[in-house]
Amino acid sequence: xxxxxxxxxxxxxxxxxxxxxxxxxxxxxxxxxxxxxxxxxxxxxxxxxxxxxxxxxxxxxxxxxxxxxxxxxxxxxxxxxxxxxxxxxxxxxxxxxxxxxxxxxxxxxxxxxxxxxxxxxxxxxxxxxxxxxxxxxxxxxxxxxxxxxxxxxxxxxxxxxxxxxxxxxxxxxxxxxxxxxxxxxxxxxxxxxxxxxxxxxxxxxxxxxxxxxxxxxxxxxxxxxxxxxxxxxxxxxxxxxxxxxxxxxxxxxxxxxxxxxxxxxxxxxxxxxxxxxxxxxxxxxxxxxxxxxxxxxxxxxxxxxxxxxxxxxxxxxxxxxxxxxxxxxxxxxxxxxxxxxxxxxxxxxxxxxxxxxxxxxxxxxxxxxxxxxxxxxxxxxxxxxxxxxxxxxxxxxxxxxxxxxxxxxxxxxxxxxxxxxxxxxxxxxxxxxxxxxxxxxxxxxxxxxxxxxxxxxxxxxxxxxxxxxxxxxxxxxxxxxxxxxxxxxxxxxxxxx
Amino acid sequence: xxxxxxxxxxxxxxxxxxxxxxxxxxxxxxxxxxxxxxxxxxxxxxxxxxxxxxxxxxxxxxxxxxxxxxxxxxxxxxxxxxxxxxxxxxxxxxxxxxxxxxxxxxxxxxxxxxxxxxxxxxxxxxxxxxxxxxxxxxxxxxxxxxxxxxxxxxxxxxxxxxxxxxxxxxxxxxxxxxxxxxxxxxxxxxxxxxxxxxxxxxxxxxxxxxxxxxxxxxxxxxxxxxxxxxxxxxxxxxxxxxxxxxxxxxxxxxxxxxxxxxxxxxxxxxxxxxxxxxxxxxxxxxxxxxxxxxxxxxxxxx
Numbered sequence: 001x002x003x004x005x006x007x008x009x010x011x012x013x014x015x016x017x018x019x020x021x022x023x024x025x026x027x028x029x030x031x032x033x034x035x036x037x038x039x040x041x042x043x044x045x046x047x048x049x050x051x052x053x054x055x056x057x058x059x060x061x062x063x064x065x066x067x068x069x070x071x072x073x074x075x076x077x078x079x080x081x082x083x084x085x086x087x088x089x090x091x092x093x094x095x096x097x098x099x100x101x102x103x104x105x106x107x108x109x110x111x112x113x114x115x116x117x118x119x120x121x122x123x124x125x126x127x128x129x130x131x132x133x134x135x136x137x138x139x140x141x142x143x144x145x146x147x148x149x150x151x152x153x154x155x156x157x158x159x160x161x162x163x164x165x166x167x168x169x170x171x172x173x174x175x176x177x178x179x180x181x182x183x184x185x186x187x188x189x190x191x192x193x194x195x196x197x198x199x200x201x202x203x204x205x206x207x208x209x210x211x212x213x214x215x216x217x218x219x220x221x222x223x224x225x226x227x228x229x230x231x232x233x234x235x236x237x238x239x240x241x242x243x244x245x246x247x248x249x250x251x252x253x254x255x256x257x258x259x260x261x262x263x264x265x266x267x268x269x270x271x272x273x274x275x276x277x278x279x280x281x282x283x284x285x286x287x288x289x290x291x292x293x294x295x296x297x298x299x300x301x302x303x304x305x306x307x308x309x310x311x312x313x314x315x316x317x318x319x320x321x322x323x324x325x326x327x328x329x330x331x332x333x334x335x336x337x338x339x340x341x342x343x344x345x346x347x348x349x350x351x352x353x354x355x356x357x358x359x360x361x362x363x364x365x366x367x368x369x370x371x372x373x374x375x376x377x378x379x380x381x382x383x384x385x386x387x388x389x390x391x392x393x394x395x396x397x398x399x400x401x402x403x404x405x406x407x408x409x410x411x412x413x414x415x416x417x418x419x420x421x422x423x424x425x426x427x428x429x430x431x432x433x434x435x436x437x438x439x440x441x442x443x444x445x446x447x448x449x450x451x452x453x454x455x456x457x458x459x460x461x462x463x464x465x466x467x468x469x470x471x472x473x474x475x476x477x478x479x480x481x482x483x484x485x486x487x488x489x490x491x492x493x494x495x496x497x
Numbered sequence: 498x499x500x501x502x503x504x505x506x507x508x509x510x511x512x513x514x515x516x517x518x519x520x521x522x523x524x525x526x527x528x529x530x531x532x533x534x535x536x537x538x539x540x541x542x543x544x545x546x547x548x549x550x551x552x553x554x555x556x557x558x559x560x561x562x563x564x565x566x567x568x569x570x571x572x573x574x575x576x577x578x579x580x581x582x583x584x585x586x587x588x589x590x591x592x593x594x595x596x597x598x599x600x601x602x603x604x605x606x607x608x609x610x611x612x613x614x615x616x617x618x619x620x621x622x623x624x625x626x627x628x629x630x631x632x633x634x635x636x637x638x639x640x641x642x643x644x645x646x647x648x649x650x651x652x653x654x655x656x657x658x659x660x661x662x663x664x665x666x667x668x669x670x671x672x673x674x675x676x677x678x679x680x681x682x683x684x685x686x687x688x689x690x691x692x693x694x695x696x697x698x699x700x701x702x703x704x705x706x707x708x709x710x711x712x713x714x715x716x717x718x719x720x721x722x723x724x725x726x727x728x729x730x731x732x733x734x735x736x737x738x739x740x741x742x743x744x745x746x747x748x749x750x751x752x753x754x755x756x757x758x759x760x761x762x763x764x765x766x767x768x769x770x771x772x773x774x775x776x777x778x779x780x781x782x783x784x785x786x787x788x789x790x791x792x793x794x795x796x797x798x799x
Contacts, residue, residue, distance in 0.1 A: 010720045016518030017552035021720035029719075030519035031671060 011035050041424055108445035109483060110458055112380045119434035121370035122163025123186050124416070126154065127202065127210045128362035129217050130249075133158045134199020141195050145178040146171070150196055156220050160194070160204075162186070168433055180433035186366045187419045187427040187435070206366040207420045217362035221323045222355055225252035225293065226281045228323055231358075232351050233259035239347045240317045240330075242268040246285065246303065247323045248294030256280035269311030269337075270318075273303050293322035300329055307337045319348055325356030365418065368400070368427075370437055372413040380441055386451040387441065388413055396443040399482045401426040402475060415439075421476055442482055502545045513537055517548040520600060522621050528614040539611030540604050540619070547573065547600055558592045559723035561585070573603045580689035583760055584697055591723040597624035598664050598692030605688075619688075622671060624695075625663040626688035629656040637663060654684070660762040662688035666695035667767070673715050673722060673729035677744060678702035679767045681752075685760065694761045702748035702766055709734025736769050745773045752776075 010021040013028045020028035022035040034041055127133065133150060134140075140148040140160050148162030167179040185192045191205035203211040210217050222228060225247030233254060236243050243254040254260040255268045257280025274285035285303040286295035297303060300320040307316070314335050321328040330348065331339035344352065377384035390396040391413050398405050398415055401422035405415040419426075428436035449455055475481065502517040515522040522544070526536040551558070554569040562578060562585040569575060569592075580595035601619040605626040608617055616635065617628040627635060634655035654660055666672070667680040674696075681699040685691035704710065711732035715724035718731075736744070745768050752764040752775040763776035 017549055018518050018555070019552075023718060023720060026718060028519070 009038075011038060011040055013040055015040075109442060110445045110448045110453070111440055111442045111482070112448075112453070113438075113440050114376060114379050115428070115436050116370065116372060116376045116439050117430055117432070117434050117436055118370040118373075119168055119432055120165045120373070121168075121183070121368065121435050121437070122148070122161065123183055123419075124367045124369060125160040125162060125186065125204055126365045126367075127158045127160065127204065127212075128156060128220050128360075128364070129158060129210055129212055130156065130221065131158075131200065131212050131217075133160075133202060133212065134196030138197040138199060141197070142182040142192060143178050145175045147175075147179045147182045147194070150199070162194075163435075176433045180429050180435060183368075183435055184427055184429050187368050187437070188425060189366075189419060204364045204366075206364060208364060209362045210364050219324050219326075219359040220362050221247075222358035223323070224250040225323055226250045226257065228252060228321075228355060229254055229257045229280065230259045232355065233257070233263055233265075235351045235354070236319070236348070237263045237265065239345070239351075240319045241266075242270055242316065243319045243321065244270070244272070244300070244304075245321055245323055246293035246295060246297070246300055246327070248286075248288050249283075250277065251282040251285045251293070251303070253280045253282070267311050268316060268318075269308030271305035271308060273305060292327045293324070300327070301331075301339060304339070307333065309337055312337050319344075319352075321352055321355060323355070324359045325352050325354070328352045365420070367416045368419050368435075368437060369414070369416045370435070372415075372439060376439070377413070380453065381448075382452040382454070390443060390447065390451050391441075395447050396441050397482065399440045399442065401438045402440070402482050403479050421479055423476075440482065502548070504541045504544070513540065515541065515544045515604075517544065520548055520621065522601065522604060522619055524604065524608070524617075524619050526608060526612070526614050526617040528612065528616075532612040532614055536608040536612035536614055536617060539607045543604055543607035547603065550574075551596070551600075558596070559721070561589050561591055573599045576602060576689050580687075580693040583758075584693065588697070588700075589727070590693070590697065593723045594696040595689040595693040597621040598626070598662060598688035598690070601626035601688045602662070621688075623665045624688055624692045627654065627661045627663070629654070629661070631656050658762065659686050660684040660691075661686060662691035664688065664691035664695040666692075666699035668699075668730035668733070672696075673718070673724055675700040675724070675727060675729060676703040676748070677710055677730050677733045677768065678748060679769065681748065681764060681766050683752075683764045684762045686762065690760060694755055694764075698748050698752050698755070698761075698764055698766065701751040702744050702768055704736070704740055704744045707736075707740070709736065733769070738771075741769050741771045744768055745771060749773050749775055 010023050013020045013022055013033045015028075015033050016030070018029055020030075020033075022028045022033065022040070024035050024037065027034040136150050136152060138150050139146045140150060140162060147167055148160055148164070151159045151161045153159055163179055163183045168176050171179075182192055182194075186204065186206060189206040191203050191208070193201060193203050195201040200213050202213075223231060225245035227250075228245040228247075229243065229252035232243075236254060241255070243252075245252040251272070251274065253270060253272060255265045255270065260280065272282050272285060274282040277283050286292075286297045288294060288296065291298045292300055295303075312333060314333055314337065316333040316337075318331040318333070318339055319328065320331070328344065329341055330344040331341050334340050372387075374384050377387045380387050387396065388411070391398055391407060398407055398413065400415065400417040403417050403421035405417045408414040408416070422438075426438055430436060445458070448458075502515070504513065504515050506513060511525060513522075513524040515524060522540075524537070524540050526533045528536070550571045551573060554571055554574050557567060557569050558574055558577060560566075562581045564586060566585075568578060573596075574592065576599040577592035577595040580599065581590045581592050584590045598621070601621040601624055605617060605619045605628055608614065608619070609628050614628055615630045616633045618635065619626045625637075629635065634653055636653050654663075662685045663682065664685070665680050665682045666674060667678045668674040668676065669679055676699045678699040681695050681702065683691045683695040683698065685694055710730060711734075712728035713731050714726045715722035715729045716726055718729065722729075745766055748766045752761065752766065755761045756764070756776045761776065764774070765777070766773045766775075
C-alpha cells in the first residue's frame with residue numbers, strides 16, 4: 001500500500017491496519033489511540049480499565065482467524081474503575097472517593113477506589129547486568145542527592161533500593177524533592193540517571209535495557225564460557241570433537257573441562273592463548289570489546305595456538321561459539337592440522353540456537369513498594385484493621401491501577417507492584433514530598449458490609465460510566481482481570497509470571 | 498495475524514459487540530434460538546476480515562469519487578462507491594462518506610444469508626443496517642446531539658416501508674463535517690445510501706462565511722483525512738433564530754431533492770435546538786424505543 005509522507009509532529013499509530021497519522025493532542029480514527037506529546041497512548045483523567053481488549057473471559061479474541069467464535073455466552077462487567085485520578089481521602093478521614101458496586105456472575109461485588117499518599121514508599125530496581133555497579137550499601141544518587149543504596153545482588157542482576165521515608169522526609173528538603181521526583185519518574189517508566197558512590201553511572205528505565213557507563217546492555221549471558229560448556233556438553237557429545245565457548249570473562253574448552261572429562265571426550269591437542277585457571281577454563285583470552293563474547297576479537301582463531309600434532313588428527317571437528325550464541329564458527333582440521341572453516345552441521349545448529357535462546361534480553365525492572373496507612377484504610381472502612389484482616393484472609397483483592405500486587409505477609413497492607421503492568425501516568429506526587437499511587441480493594445458486597453464499609457456511599461458501576469472525565473484504557477492483557485471470580489489470594493500466584 | 502478483532506457480548510448477553518481498529522459494531526438478531534446463534538457466528542466470521550479488506554484499498558477509497566473513476570474490488574468498497582456515486586458529479590465526496598453504513602450492511606447481509614431471522618440490526622456507531630421480516634417493525638430513537646445523547650423522538654420502521662438503513666451525521670460526531678448541523682438523521686433503503694446522504698445533507702446545513710463558525714483544514718487535524726485541505730467545522734458560536742432557520746433551510750432544500758430522487762426516505766435535521774423534518778409523514782414519531790437507540794454512542798464506547 002502507498003504510504004503518505006509523514007506530516008510534521010504527527011505520529012503513526014500501528015495499532016491497526018488503518019495506520020492513522022495522529023497530530024499532537026488528537027486521536028486517531030478509532031478515538032482510542034492518541035498522540036500525547038509524541039507518544040502513542042490509549043486514551044483519556046480517571047482511568048477505567050476497559051475489558052473489551054483484555055483476555056478476560058468475556059472476550060473472544062480471534063487468535064486464529066480461521067477459528068469460529070464459539071458462541072458461548074458469558075457475563076460480567078467489562079469495566080473496572082481504577083484509583084488513578086480518583087483523588088484521596090487524606091487528611092479528611094472521609095470515605096474513599098469511589099465505592100463502586102457491580103455484579104460478577106451473580107455475586108454483588110464492591111470495589112473501593114482511592115489514591116494513597118505514600119510517604120513510606122520506594123522502589124526496588126533490578127538491573128540485568130553482570131557489570132559491577134558499585135559496592136553493596138553504597139549510596140545511589142540522582143542529581144547529586146542521595147536517593148537510595150545498592151543492596152544485595154541477585155543472579156545476573158544488580159539490585160538497588162531507592163526511596164523510603166528516610167530519603168523522602170528525613171533528609172534535606174532538596175534530598176526529599178529529588179527522591180520524590182526520581183521515584184515518580186521510575187514509576188512512570190521514564191529514564192533516570194543514577195550514579196553510585198565509588199561505582200558506575202547507570203540509566204535506568206522500567207522495561208528497557210540498562211545503560212551502564214554509556215554502554216547499553218543487550219542480553220544476559222546464559223553463563224560464563226565455562227558454565228556454558230557445563231550446560232551444553234551433553235548436547236555436543238558425539239556431534240563434535242571440540243568446543244570453545246569464547247567469553248570476555250572465562251572462556252571454556254570442552255575436552256579439557258570437567259564436564260567433557262566426565263563424558264569421556266578425548267583430548268584434542270588444542271592450545272589456547274590466555275591464562276589457564278583450572279582445566280578447561282581460561283581468563284583473558286583477549287581484551288574486552290563488543291565482538292565475540294564481549295571480547296575485541298572478530299576472528300575466533302586468533303585466540304588459538306597451533307594444535308599439538310601428537311594428539312590432534314586430521315578432520316577433527318571444532319565448534320567455536322560465543323556465550324550469547326550470537327557468534328559461531330565451525331572448522332575441521334586439514335592434513336596439516338590447520339582449521340578450515342566449514343558450514344555448521346545441522347546437528348550443531350540447535351545447540352547454538354539454544355545458547356542464544358537462553359540469553360534473555362537485559363532489562364531494568366521497577367517494583368513500587370508501599371504500605372496502605374491508617375487514614376487510607378479508614379477511607380475504606382470505619383474500622384481500618386478489619387480491612388487488613390480481610391486482605392490477610394484473602395477476602396479482599398488488592399490491585400494497583402488494576403495491576404496485580406504482591407502483599408507482604410505480616411502486619412499492615414504492604415504491597416509491591418510491577419509498574420510496567422500499570423496504566424500510563426498512574427502515579428503522582430504531593431509536595432510533602434510523597435508519592436501518590438492508586439490502590440483498589442475489591443471484595444464481596446456482603447463482606448464489605450461486615451467489615452464496616454461505607455454502605456451508604458456505594459454506587460453502581462453504570463453510574464460511573466455515564467459521567468464525563470473518565471479515561472478509558474485497555475486492560476493489560478497479561479494481568480488477571482481484577483474482577484475475575486475466584487478466590488482472592490494474598491499474593492496472587494498469577495502475578496508471579 | 499494479530500488477535501486484533503474483539504468479539505464479545507454486551508452485559509445483557511443479548512447484543513454482540515464487534516470491534517476491530519476504528520470499527521465498532523453492536524449487533525442484535527431476533528428469531529429462533531438456533532437461527533440467532535447461526536447469525537451471530539456468520540457476523541463474527543465475516544467481521545474479522547473486514548478491516549484488512551478495507552485497508553488494502555484505503556488509498557483509493559480516500560480519493561474523491563469521479564464519474565467513471567477507478568473501481569475498488571472489495572464488496573464493501575464497491576458498496577461505498579455505489580452509495581456516493583449519485584453525488585459525485587456536483588460535489589466533492591469520497592467513498593469514505595459511506596464506509597460505516599457499508600460495513601453495517603455487509604455484516605447484516607452475512608447474518609441474513611446464514612440464518613432465518615425475524616429482525617436484526619447492525620449498528621455501526623449510529624449508522625444502522627436493519628432486517629425486517631414481513632409484519633415486523635423496529636422503533637428507532639433519535640438524538641439531537643451526538644455528543645450529548647438524549648432522545649428527542651422516535652420513529653417506527655415497519656416492514657411495509659422500504660427503509661432498511663439509518664445514518665446520522667454532524668460536526669459533533671466522530672467524523673468531520675463541512676457543515677454546522679448538530680445532527681442529521683436519514684432513513685434510506687440501505688445503510689450505505691443513508692450514510693452518504695446524511696453526510697451530504699449535514700454538509701449543506703451551513704452558513705458560509707459566518708464569523709462565529711470555527712473551521713480548520715481537515716489535514717491540520719488528521720493528516721490523512723480524506724477531506725484534505727477542506728475546512729471542517731470545529732465550533733459553532735451562538736446563532737440568531739434567523740441564522741438557524743437559514744442554515745436549516747439550505748439543508749432541507751438538499752434533503753427534499755434527495756427525497757424526490759428516491760435516495761432517501763426521510764430526514765431529520767437539527768441545529769442549535771431547532772429541528773426540520775423531511776418525508777416523515779409515514780413515520781410514527783412517538784413511543785418509546787424498544788430495542789434500538791441511535792446513535793449508540795455511549796453503548797459503543799463502553
